[in-house]
Amino acid sequence: MRFIIFATVFLLVMGLLSFFISKRFINKLDISKKSKLFLNIFLLINFLGVIAYMCTRYLVSVPNDLYFLLSLPIGVIFLLFCTTLMYEVLSHLPKIRKDKKRRAFMKKSIDLGSLAFATSITAKAIYNAKQSYIEKVNVKIPNLKKPYNVVQLSDVHIGGLIDQDFIKDIVYKVNKLNPDAVFITGDLVDTDIKFAKKAVDELENLKSKYGTYFIVGNHEYFHGVEEIMAYLKSINIKVLENENVYIGKDNQGFNLAGVYDVFGYRANKFEPDIKKALEDVKDSPTILLAHQPKYINELNNQNIDLVLSGHTHGGQIVPFNLLVRLAQPYIKGLHQHNPKTQIYVSKGTGFWGPPMRLGASSEITYLKLTS
Missing domain, CATH: 3.60.21.10 (Metallo-dependent phosphatases)
Structure with missing residues (x-):
């Protein structure tokens, strides 16, 4: 019973974090609709991975390679949430009002920089775990x-x-x-x-x-x-x-x-x-x-x-x-x-x-x- 309560609350929190990432980060990126759709599908699959992880956490029959993949989504959501918070702060910095080109360039730089940041810290975190x-x-x-x-x-x-x-x-x-x-x-x-x-x-x-x-x-x-x-x-x-x-x-x-x-x-x-x-x-x-x-x-x-x-x-x-x-x-x-x-x-x-x-x-x- 204790595990069921914990799992329910945990999955609810992970779901809310995923929703927040989608609305406040992915959907605000200056990229194509197809790219946004791809990232949102990735986020959904990632959340389904969290559910699968909670269901298989103590099943020894799960192959290690699959277990590794199912273990990642929790960390991915947490790191994407941190990236989203950083993105929110950067997005609200004083903007250059007069020059539209410079404003667009700054927006593009923040968007691409945030995506690169999320990818690099996730890869680094995975590498660190085995050292x-x-x-x-x-x-x-x-x-x-x-x-x-x-x-x-x-x-x-x-x-x-x-x-x-x-x-x-x-x-x-x-x-x-x-x-x-x-x-x-x-x-x-x-x-x-x-x-x-x-x-x-x-x-x-x-x-x-x-x-x-x-x-x-x-x-x-x-x-x-x-x-x-x-x-x-x-x-x-x-x-x-x-x-x-x-x-x-x-x-x-x-x-x-x-x-x-x-x-x-x-x-x-x-x-x-x-x-x-x-x-x-x-x-x-x-x-x-x-x-x-x-x-x-x-x-x-x-x-x-x-x-x-x-x-x-x-x-x-x-x-x-x-x-x-x-x-x-x-x-x-x-x-x-x-x-x-x-x-x-x-x-x-x-x-x-x-x-x-x-x-x-x-x-x-x-x-x-x-x-």
């Missing part, structure tokens, strides 16, 4: 007795276009960094685990001194959170369930705590509990894994030095980051939340929905922890 970059971040943690190099992966969203080959490439890049530990901060699996096993199994090849640690994100709750956690444990990934472990030796390391995602409050199961997660921690610096950045607002006087989060995708496609900011206190990067606690928010290692990224590249985060 995962190493994001090197230096974090100073008081009282850390020796330096550590750790890797954070987040929001991989295995399922659909994020397949075994994608994960194999990620594992290769992580192993080249030779990290002390690997932290996966949620939204790793975005389908039933039985369809994701081949891709997930690649994570068993991650190599680090102290192992791989995982916390659930909101998307794990949609696909059988119990089964996903159980399978990850079976391939030697430590799942932190409102608990902590010690990374390092001879009291020269740090506490690593992890909580369930705040979506657990809505699901009425696997709810985050920071007090339980910090039980019996040693007198050493503490790092907390919490999927959504807004969980930091639930922390009171806990002695936490660094929070590692994801969830936001860095906005994934600008200017969507402005909307994400309404729900999350931080979108990406390292922030000093208060005199004691820092938070780092990953832009995500995969993507969700359209295979597009613009202004927020996929990242494998390489954190250098020093005193």
